[in-house]
Amino acid sequence: MSHTAALFVDHRGYASAALDGGPWRAASAPLEPWTAAGVLGGAAGVVLAALVAVRLRHRAPRVLRPVTSRLRAAHSGHVGDYAAWPTAGVASFGLLLFTV
The missing domain is CATH 1.10.287 (Helix Hairpins)
Structure with a gap:
């Protein structure tokens, strides 16, 4: 996992940095091959x-x-179809994931 990805998933470190002003050091996670x-x-x-x-x-x-x-x-x-169809597709995919 890259350093940036580790920072993204370190919720406690982010909360500490945001609320307490402390340093934000990400915990390292193993890389999945x-x-x-x-x-x-x-x-x-x-x-x-x-x-x-x-x-x-x-x-x-x-x-x-x-x-x-x-x-x-x-x-x-x-032009609106080019926004409506991808939105409908993403919503349908979300419903599919929600029901599984």
Whole structure:
């Protein structure tokens, strides 16, 4: 863990520095090494997301065409859509994490 990251997670040290004016020295935490399973899982996720994006952009399978056509119709091309859709995606992801 980098020094800055250690400072970020040291809540007691931050509270002491903020409330008492004391020095802020972060406690050191052990660095967690990367694992092959973690790297392969991340790479597989990126590759699958790219393949799905390319496949849906050019021609969606017949089963997904009603869904993709509704999504394309919902995106009007207005500037506000570029803020609304990422916000909806982040909110949906947050709900997914909250329910799991």
